[in-house]
Amino acid sequence: MATRNRTLIFRKYRDALKSVRIPTSSSSSSQQPLSSASTSSSARGGRGGGPVIELANTSFLNPNRSYAPLSTEDPGNSSKGASTVGLPPAWVDISEDIAANVHRARMKMAELAKAHAKALMPSFGDGKEDQRTIEGLTHEITGLIKKSEKKLQRLSAGGPTEDSNIRKNVQRSLATDLQNLSMELRKKQSTYLKRLRQQKEGQDGVDLEMNLNGNRSRMDDEDGLDNMAFSDLQMARVKKTEAFTAEREREIQQVVESVNELAQIMKDLSVLVIDQGTIVDRIDYNVQNVATTVEEGLKQLQKAERTQKQGGMVMCATVLVIMCFIMLVLLILKEILF
Amino acid sequence: MVVVSAARDYINRMLLDISGMKVLILDSQTVSIVSVAYSQSELLQKEVFLVEMIDTISKSKESMTHLKAVCFLRPTSENIQYLRRQLANPRFGEYHLFFSNMLKDTQIHLLADSDEQEVVQQVQEFYADFVALDPYHFSLNLPSNHMYMLPAVIDPSGLQHFCDRVVDGIAALFLALKRRPAIRYQRTSDVAKRIAHESAKLMYQKESGLFDFRRGELSPLLLIIDRRDDPVTPLLNQWTYQAMVHELIGIQDNKVDLRGIAKASKDQQEVVLSSEQDAFFKLNMHENFGDIGMNIKRMVDDFQQVAKSNQNIQTIEDMAKFVENYPEYRKMHGNVSKHVTLVTEMSKIVEERKLMLVSQTEQELACNGGQGAAFEAVTNLLYNESVSDIDRLRLVMLYALRYEKESPVQLMQLFNKLASRTAKYKPGLVQFLLKQAGVDKRTGDLFGTRDFLNIARNMARGLKGVENVYTQHQPLLFQTMENIIKGRLRDVDYPFVGNHFQQGRPQDVIIFIVGGTTYEESRSVALQNAVHTGVRFTLGGSVVLNSKRFIRDLEEAQRIAKSSTNAV
Numbered sequence: 041m042a043t044r045n046r047t048l049i050f051r052k053y054r055d056a057l058k059s060v061r062i063p064t065s066s067s068s069s070s071q072q073p074l075s076s077a078s079t080s081s082s083a084r085g086g087r088g089g090g091p092v093i094e095l096a097n098t099s100f101l102n103p104n105r106s107y108a109p110l111s112t113e114d115p116g117n118s119s120k121g122a123s124t125v126g127l128p129p130a131w132v133d134i135s136e137d138i139a140a141n142v143h144r145a146r147m148k149m150a151e152l153a154k155a156h157a158k159a160l161m162p163s164f165g166d167g168k169e170d171q172r173t174i175e176g177l178t179h180e181i182t183g184l185i186k187k188s189e190k191k192l193q194r195l196s197a198g199g200p201t202e203d204s205n206i207r208k209n210v211q212r213s214l215a216t217d218l219q220n221l222s223m224e225l226r227k228k229q230s231t232y233l234k235r236l237r238q239q240k241e242g243q244d245g246v247d248l249e250m251n252l253n254g255n256r257s258r259m260d261d262e263d264g265l266d267n268m269a270f271s272d273l274q275m276a277r278v279k280k281t282e283a284f285t286a287e288r289e290r291e292i293q294q295v296v297e298s299v300n301e302l303a304q305i306m307k308d309l310s311v312l313v314i315d316q317g318t319i320v321d322r323i324d325y326n327v328q329n330v331a332t333t334v335e336e337g338l339k340q341l342q343k344a345e346r347t348q349k350q351g352g353m354v355m356c357a358t359v360l361v362i363m364c365f366i367m368l369v370l371l372i373l374k375e376i377l378f
Numbered sequence: 379m380v381v382v383s384a385a386r387d388y389i390n391r392m393l394l395d396i397s398g399m400k401v402l403i404l405d406s407q408t409v410s411i412v413s414v415a416y417s418q419s420e421l422l423q424k425e426v427f428l429v430e431m432i433d434t435i436s437k438s439k440e441s442m443t444h445l446k447a448v449c450f451l452r453p454t455s456e457n458i459q460y461l462r463r464q465l466a467n468p469r470f471g472e473y474h475l476f477f478s479n480m481l482k483d484t485q486i487h488l489l490a491d492s493d494e495q496e497v498v499q500q501v502q503e504f505y506a507d508f509v510a511l512d513p514y515h516f517s518l519n520l521p522s523n524h525m526y527m528l529p530a531v532i533d534p535s536g537l538q539h540f541c542d543r544v545v546d547g548i549a550a551l552f553l554a555l556k557r558r559p560a561i562r563y564q565r566t567s568d569v570a571k572r573i574a575h576e577s578a579k580l581m582y583q584k585e586s587g588l589f590d591f592r593r594g595e596l597s598p599l600l601l602i603i604d605r606r607d608d609p610v611t612p613l614l615n616q617w618t619y620q621a622m623v624h625e626l627i628g629i630q631d632n633k634v635d636l637r638g639i640a641k642a643s644k645d646q647q648e649v650v651l652s653s654e655q656d657a658f659f660k661l662n663m664h665e666n667f668g669d670i671g672m673n674i675k676r677m678v679d680d681f682q683q684v685a686k687s688n689q690n691i692q693t694i695e696d697m698a699k700f701v702e703n704y705p706e707y708r709k710m711h712g713n714v715s716k717h718v719t720l721v722t723e724m725s726k727i728v729e730e731r732k733l734m735l736v737s738q739t740e741q742e743l744a745c746n747g748g749q750g751a752a753f754e755a756v757t758n759l760l761y762n763e764s765v766s767d768i769d770r771l772r773l774v775m776l777y778a779l780r781y782e783k784e785s786p787v788q789l790m791q792l793f794n795k796l797a798s799r800t801a802k803y804k805p806g807l808v809q810f811l812l813k814q815a816g817v818d819k820r821t822g823d824l825f826g827t828r829d830f831l832n833i834a835r836n837m838a839r840g841l842k843g844v845e846n847v848y849t850q851h852q853p854l855l856f857q858t859m860e861n862i863i864k865g866r867l868r869d870v871d872y873p874f875v876g877n878h879f880q881q882g883r884p885q886d887v888i889i890f891i892v893g894g895t896t897y898e899e900s901r902s903v904a905l906q907n908a909v910h911t912g913v914r915f916t917l918g919g920s921v922v923l924n925s926k927r928f929i930r931d932l933e934e935a936q937r938i939a940k941s942s943t944n945a946v
Contacts, residue, residue, distance in 0.1 A: 041554060053487050056490075213423065322417065
């Protein structure tokens with residue numbers, strides 16, 4: 041892949057032309073016409089705050105100049121000169137926030153993966169701590185995603201046409217990131233759940249199936265068991281299975297809740313995300329669309345202007361004003377004649 | 379040697395080192411170049427949040443200095459003017475200029491002159507000056523393609539402009555591939571000779587430093603041929619997927635515009651047919667119409683299965699799975715409806731224009747059949763009311779190209795009949811075609827009538843019968859490729875430029891057709907490459923033709939030729 045860098049030659053020319061263009065003497069000598077190499081463009085521009093002021097003086101003193109110095113300040117945007125990258129508008133902060141959230145969520149996902157793996161390993165302890173860390177991490181990540189999604193909606197406020205395009209594109213790219221993130225999270229959760237169930241099934245045998253089927257079967261079994269005489273051992277076992285059941289129940293409820301939350305987020309996001317491979321994903325289609333929407337907007341504005349001008353209200357108002365004048369004239373005539 | 383990845387690599391490099399929010403500025407040519415190789419979502423990933431055209435960029439006064447501008451333009455004088463205006467009033471904080479071909483020193487000087495605020499950070503030449511349609515097929519999207527048919531005296535500046543653009547495109551391709559080729563051209567074509575010599579001058583003399591790649595392998599071969607050597611291929615109706623869509627509806631830069639055709643639903647007004655992004659299309663783009671129908675039916679059945687299972691949601695697990703798979707489901711839905719819409723549309727057109735009947739006669743004219751039977755068939759179709767004008771014109775053209783010398787009386791009869799039945803027919807168009815691409819002007823053995831081997835082959839084929847009467851035509855390019863593989867391309871017909879004589883067989887061959895390629899030929903190249911004979915072919919042209927475009931070029935050239943003779 042061959043390329044050629046022309047920057048050096050370009051800089052050489054630019055420096056050479058610069059030294060010819062800039063006046064090297066003070067204001068007294070600025071009365072003399074500068075060399076012909078300085079074209080009309082030399083009155084404009086500058087290299088920042090300093091030269092602007094300088095050139096304003098020379099422009100004022102030198103009658104040969106026909107240009108007023110251009111303001112290098114952008115209204116409301118950057119306060120530095122045009123040569124430096126100016127300060128971005130306010131909404132960029134929001135997008136940066138969202139990007140930071142996404143990054144943080146990614147890191148937490150890595151931790152979550154580790155916690156999942158640890159919880160799945162056979163251990164001697166109760167595993168409650170692992171569950172708690174997993175719960176906590178999942179909550180955090182879901183919270184981050186929800187927060188980011190709310191902020192994302194804020195980005196799509198109205199505004200001038202140029203800016204709104206950029207905002208829409210920024211929104212799209214962040215929406216894609218968020219959607220990928222939430223899908224990853226959900227996949228991780230579902231695999232964890234599946235492996236958890238497999239594991240517990242292996243340990244507890246038939247009991248777990250009973251738990252998964254919900255409360256009803258538990259009730260039945262309890263009723264059934266009540267009729268028989270219980271030994272202490274059996275009571276202890278029943279209590280253990282009850283505790284397990286409650287535990288599992290809660291875990292699954294929580295996971296399902298987070299799945300639902302994420303589903304909601306995904307629905308909202310999928311409106312924003314571009315489908316790859318479709319016409320909306322083509323650069324030339326988007327460029328054309330911008331042009332046509334701007335033209336359409338112009339046409340609508342013109343039409344509105346025209347209808348407003350032709351509006352009945354305007355007619356009425358003009359007619360009334362004319363009538364007033366006529367009446368005034370008649371009044372004056374009456375006074376004069378009588 | 380894949381052209382699509384070459385273009386993508388260039389664009390990746392452009393966006394690589396520049397951090398922060400960017401805006402991409404393109405001109406009307408580079409927007410095609412970038413759009414076929416890169417998608418909008420990939421741009422967004424690289425933090426390019428706005429794409430603008432260089433000619434409308436100065437109209438807006440809004441200044442966004444927090445953005446960095448990456449300009450990718452062709453080095454034409456117009457673009458330099460637009461850039462100068464921009465640099466004098468820069469809207470963006472930084473400018474990184476990338477040009478798709480070689481800049482002249484004067485142009486750099488002009489740019490340096492306007493860059494008073496020193497916003498330009500780099501000026502580079504990235505040679506992606508071609509539209510990479512498929513891995514082995516590229517085009518240059520030349521607007522005034524008909525120029526190649528006119529002799530140089532009529533419009534010398536126009537022809538020079540045409541040749542310059544072609545030479546630039548070819549040079550950019552070889553710079554992207556980092557090779558310097560040995561050049562051969564078709565002797566009988568002046569345009570091909572001119573382009574070949576100018577390319578050689580550029581690569582070996584003017585910019586020999588730039589092209590001096592020390593590679594041990596054998597140089598690739600660049601073969602420049604003229605469209606008029608094979609005028610039959612663009613005139614034929616096509617029955618393989620990609621070629622058929624282009625022939626009946628029209629593909630531009632891998633996009634199909636269905637807006638003129640009624641009943642397209644709102645999100646299917648324009649669709650993308652790209653072998654890189656659509657796996658189904660990649661498998662089926664060279665298959666014929668019957669097989670496509672079956673494959674689409676299979677795809678629809680699969681999709682219906684998935685849809686049914688999606689509707690059958692009972693437990694929370696099912697819900698979770700549905701939500702997980704929803705993006706893929708949506709993509710599949712879009713893809714299925716796209717292909718179904720296209721195939722439905724094409725079936726409708728085939729039905730309306732009675733293309734099965736017409737195409738059978740066309741194939742007979744192009745491949746075999748006797749003159750008498752051909753004459754009768756063409757006459758019958760001319761009298762048939764449901765055959766459209768353009769199809770009639772094509773039939774007569776094909777007949778004329780084949781039986782030009784055999785019975786002039788019958789040929790005249792056909793011309794008269796055509797003129798009387800077709801209202802919009804411009805008189806003399808067929809004769810103009812014969813003058814351009816008649817049997818005296820052609821080098822290759824288009825109908826297999828010159829070489830004994832070819833005659834024997836034709837007879838054998840006629841006796842054996844063909845598998846599918848609608849796809850029996852092989853473009854002349856196929857024979858040319860075979861000759862190159864066997865090392866039998868005659869020096870008399872296709873001489874080398876200068877002293878580039880090559881020993882042995884080349885491993886990479888770039889064939890450039892001045893006047894345009896067709897998708898049938900690119901299919902031929904793709905199938906040939908799949909056979910792994912040790913030679914890899916790449917095909918390029920000034921545009922991609924279908925019969926409408928080819929006839930339009932002929933009409934345009936005829937008009938100019940007539941007006942110039944009138945003026946003289």
